[in-house]
Amino acid sequence: MNTFRVRKLENTDIEALLTFEIHNREWFESHIDARDPAFYSLQGVADHIESYLSDFAIGAWHPFVIEDSSEGIVGRANLKSINSPKGSAEVGYRIDQRFCGQGLATLALKHLIQEAQMHWNLTQLLANVYKNNIGSRKVLNRCGFLVEHKSWMDKTKDECRFILSI
Template sequence: MKTFNVRQLESTDIGALLTFETDNREWFESQIDARAPSFYSRQGVADHIQCYLSDFAIGAWHPFVIEDSSGGIVGRANLKNINSPKGCAEVGYRIDQRFCGQGLATLALQHLIQEAQAHWNLTQLLAIVYKDNIGSQKVLSRCGFRVEHEFWMDKTKDECRFILSL
């Protein structure tokens, strides 16, 4: 059985993160909004990491990566738009297509929940997913998130919102 480690994103992750994002670009863009083409370069990823780490320093984001036993990045997870006074944040994660179905999204989301409580003392998490992203909806439900029904019922929206009270 493979082992995986969730750790905070670091400035030294440029090459590994670029490989992860490039290898999975088509897969990710079928599940979530596409990144700008300028992202897919060493400088683009370096700027991305610096932005995330700067946002972490001011308490707005908490970025993580998931590594396999060889140290390769196979997933990402973030607490984003952290609002400590209101006690809430949004969660986001992306898993390498080759590793889907192995519990990594659940591992990532459980880690985010734990960090939201232990590090940030948050009381509510939000996730937004495309309505046809059934896999993420199952992961969110498995981890205790509940669909926000009035948002779900709006047929003009392609997304749905899930909420977790901590």
């Protein structure tokens, strides 16, 4: 049985993160916005990690990776746009296609909720999801997020917003 752990993103994750992102690029782009092509290089990922860790240092982001028992990256999760005065942040996650359906997105989201409460003292989390991303919508519902009805009812938008009060 494979075991998984969630940990903070580190500068040493460049090669493993690049491998994860390249392997899942097509899968991710079918569910979320595509990354800039320059991202898909060692320098692109190094710059990405440096930016995320700089934002962590100033309290704007909290980036995580999910590892399997062989310490390979199989997912990512982030608290982003942290607004401590308002007590809110956005959540985001992406799971390796080979590991979907094994509870990793739920594990990641529960970890984000815990970190939001314990590390950042946040009271509200937000998630924006494409309406056709049924898997992410199920994960958000499972973790207590509720759809913001005005975003769902707006037929001109492809995304809807979910909110969790904590």
